[in-house]
Amino acid sequence: MYFLLQAEPEFRRELASSIEKAGNVVRHCPDCARYHDGANPVCGLCANPNRDDSTLLIVPTDADLRAIEQSGSYRGRYFVLGGTISLAANKQPILREKAMLEAAQKRSEKGLTEIILAFPANPEGDVTIEHLRTVLSSLSNEKQITITMLGRGLSTGSELEYADPATIQSALANRK
DSSP states (O other), rough: HHHHSSSOHHHHHHHHHHHHHHHHOOOOOOOTTTTEEEESSSSSHHHTSSSSSEEEEEEESHHHHHHHHHTOOOOEEEEEOOOOOOSTTTOOOOOOHHHHHHHHHHHHTTTTTTEEOOOOOSSSHHHHHHHHHHHHHHHHHHHOOOOEEEOOTSTTTGGGGGGHHHHHHHHTTTTT
């Protein structure tokens, strides 16, 4: 707060304008649930016909999706869950489980063969992975979809958004 009070009035005006603009143009993609802007309701990744429809990578946040995209090692489809299951009972994020299931079902009709759970190598990530395996098990069994997770090329406690491209490539290559 004090930073804003001490900032130049022009900076405060530009910041307020940017925040207002973001609220008017940024939206969730109906296919992958990531934030994007533009006239098209579907984001550029989901609209790209050259993406591989056989894999669906589920990530906690948009920042994690961006880190994986920057690694250049994944060309499939995405879904942004909205966080991980918190082990602290008083701060549970609202996860997009229903939308994730709908996205996986929709993708299964377009040739989906693998769902990759790309979550941090920490206790919250592990709990979320186990929960999602349970949630996705009936679809997996019915449609013969393999559920994998990233290999442990990421160190325990690390966040995807801070991992370097080589580490992400290794984790994707060594998924199980």
